[in-house]
Amino acid sequence: MFARGETIVQLMERLAPKHYAVPDDKIGLQVGSVAKEVHKVLVSLDVTPAVVEEAAQLGAELIIAHHAVIYRPLAHLRTDTPAGALAASLLRKDIAVYISHTNLDTAEGGINDLMAEALELKGRDVLEEVHTDRLFKLVVFVPETHHEKVRSAVFAAGAGWIGNYSDCSFNIEGTGTFLPREGSKPFIGKQGKLTETKEIRLETIVPSSVRKKVISAMLKAHPYEEVAYDLYAMDLKGRSFGLGRVGTLPAPESLDQFAERVKTAFGVPFVRMVGDGAKPIRKVAVLGGAGAKYVRHALFAGADVLVTGDIDFHTAQDALAAGLSIIDPGHHAEKIMKPNVAKWLAEQLKSKGYETEVFASTIDTEPFKLR
Structure with missing residues (x-):
């Protein structure tokens, strides 16, 4: 017996209820239909042409992704544009796309909890309350x-x-x-x-x-x-419930040592660091994705360092002046959700007697390369 798409969506909304999302976030079913039996599901951070091809090769009828495939309003659906071509490919292959974004960031067991656990943070609290x-x-x-x-x-x-x-x-x-x-x-x-x-x-x-x-x-x-x-x-x-987490390390360590911890935890080859490498670190704020606007939240929480992506030059300067260190592992560190969400969903389906298989995408959607 295979689960219908609606059932899989219900399970995802049990993990990450839609009302946990920030206002106007682009979540939910974005392409295709879930009114069908689903034999295989692919869990991905992003939906790119390579991910769509991966889903097609697997025989997956549903992609569950974190980042929206339709984020900005479409003025048209032309197949000679990247967005139009991607949508056309999904529709031709009859692959539906369901998005779980800031609701998955906010949820217990979601991306921010996964990142905090990977860093071994104890006594965790929410960085910014959403719900x-x-x-x-x-x-x-x-x-x-x-x-x-x-x-x-x-x-x-x-x-x-x-x-x-x-x-x-x-x-x-x-x-x-x-x-x-x-x-x-x-x-x-x-x-x-x-x-x-x-x-x-x-x-x-x-x-x-x-x-x-x-x-x-x-x-x-x-x-x-x-x-x-x-x-x-x-x-x-x-x-x-909210975005980001604040917690303490098992024992203090230098910012340089902590930077190595972050690289290992998130499987990234490098991080950008703001602050003195010898500075002792104990209290940590972490937020998946782009967290530049959460510097003041981290300061208010008394964090020694903020771990987040997409930090710009002026935000880094302001944080340094305020005494807050920053470790930027990149936006793509959110890839931690792929194996963990796939495992959770597979266990939920199995416990209900469904044969639907769940796979974590193996496609690297990181757009930045080092030279």
Whole structure:
């Protein structure tokens, strides 16, 4: 059994929900259709003619990429232009393209977490907040016989977290009353007779991101035909998601030593460095892609160094004057997403019984060469 494209997209949006993206980011399905069975998926950083040919040779019907294939508005779709020719090639080969960009940067387990993990950063926090999970209070009334079943189900679905504490709930015993009318099929009691039964009022916290999943799990585990429950919006801040990460190295090291760590972690032949090579480095800010505008965020976070790409001359001067070192491994360091996203997606598909194969692109889309 092979997964349909819509199913694969749903899985990707579980890893990197679309609402995690920054405003106006070009994400989602950009070329082709996912209303079909997909036998093979190719995960790539970019979509270039070489990547399209790689997908065609593999027999992949879907490319999942980080960088948009259509980023700037197209005034026309002429096949004698690079953009038009690329789109025409994809359509001829019936290869769809789905983009997961800043939502994948922001997501837990996404590009910025992968980069932070590769650098072995501890105690990580978000560099710039993009989205905060709204919190809700779920209150559901459960017969004593099914209390543990319902509570376990909502916890397994993602409810009950307060900070680093899981399985948080409050439980009060009481008496529930109801009168089953004609057409009802009561789990307890009989039609036409007022029923009193011992119930437990179960209260727990539900983040907005898993609200539908938690309610579905609760209803499935609950024995009643009609479940009495309430969901209250709370004026409390939930978990924050955002761009970049800030964390600490296991032990201090010089900027020169750290530069070698960055080269190894991201598999790049060189880095550009701003700062004194002997400077001790402990607190690190990292942001995939182009991070010149995040220098002030790194300074505010107290970072000794910012690891990011596409740093320009004047930004480097300003950072140096402010006492912030910079390591620039290039925008292409985001290639770290290819094997990791491919592995995650393959595991998700396999766990659901699908035979769809997932491949990480082997094409090097780095445009810069050293001479």
